Amino acid sequence: xxxxxxxxxxxxxxxxxxxxxxxxxxxxxxxxxxxxxxxxxxxxxxxxxxxxxxxxxxxxxxxxxxxxxxxxxxxxxxxxxxxxxxxxxxxxxxxxxxxxxxxxxxxxxxxxxxxxxxxxxxxxxxxxxxxxxxxxxxxxxxxxxxxxxxxxxxxxxxxxxxxxxxxxxxxxxxxxxxxxxxxxxxxxxxxxxxxxxxxxxxxxxxxxxxxxxxxxxxx
Numbered sequence: 493x494x495x496x497x498x499x500x501x502x503x504x505x506x507x508x509x510x511x512x513x514x515x516x517x518x519x520x521x522x523x524x525x526x527x528x529x530x531x532x533x534x535x536x537x538x539x540x541x542x543x544x545x546x547x548x549x550x551x552x553x554x555x556x557x558x559x560x561x562x563x564x565x566x567x568x569x570x571x572x573x574x575x576x577x578x579x580x581x582x583x584x585x586x587x588x589x590x591x592x593x594x595x596x597x598x599x600x601x602x603x604x605x606x607x608x609x610x611x612x613x614x615x616x617x618x619x620x621x622x623x624x625x626x627x628x629x630x631x632x633x634x635x636x637x638x639x640x641x642x643x644x645x646x647x648x649x650x651x652x653x654x655x656x657x658x659x660x661x662x663x664x665x666x667x668x669x670x671x672x673x674x675x676x677x678x679x680x681x682x683x684x685x686x687x688x689x690x691x692x693x694x695x696x697x698x699x700x701x702x703x704x705x706x707x708x709x710x711x
Contacts, residue, residue, distance in 0.1 A: 512581065513699055515581075516584070520574045520575075523570045523574035527571035530567030530570065532559045532563035533560070535553070536548065537678055540561050541560075542561070551685075552623065554570075554571035572618060582610075585699070586607020607634070613630035613633065614634075617630075653694070656694050660690055660691050660694055663687035
């Protein structure tokens, strides 16, 4: 028999845990934009460009000490801070998700630990380890955690959020399709940004739903 985690009654601590990811995502976006504004330029498509291109640059480009055009990257520190804020926010989301809905112990642990491992690997992007290898590991574990959340939303009859989650899974497949086809790689940066934004909006929507709607049902 499945060991079902009971939904915990709303309280100040639980409400705070729902707000942390939202605050962290907003901080991530603000720092990301600042890092992009300070990035001196250069992309795979246009190495001598003089600014960050939302169409041609990847987020990870902002983490480099030297820009692609050879100039020192003044936005690096803000990009690093944005990644840290994002990792903390999503770790909090995955780790505490089981407190919002009744889940089996297996599904709860799956979401918690794969989400934690995913964000741990994401932080390794700040090291000199192989970028593609680390990105793939973070993506795989993040995908497992996200599928777990989608299953939980389905089990708890959150149809809108469930469909939104399926849409994000489609975007993940689309990203991989473009990534592994060299002739499509040039179109990947904007698709990545759109996909990333969609996932973050989904996370915010889940937490706001728990905060404003489900809390009223429980209290």
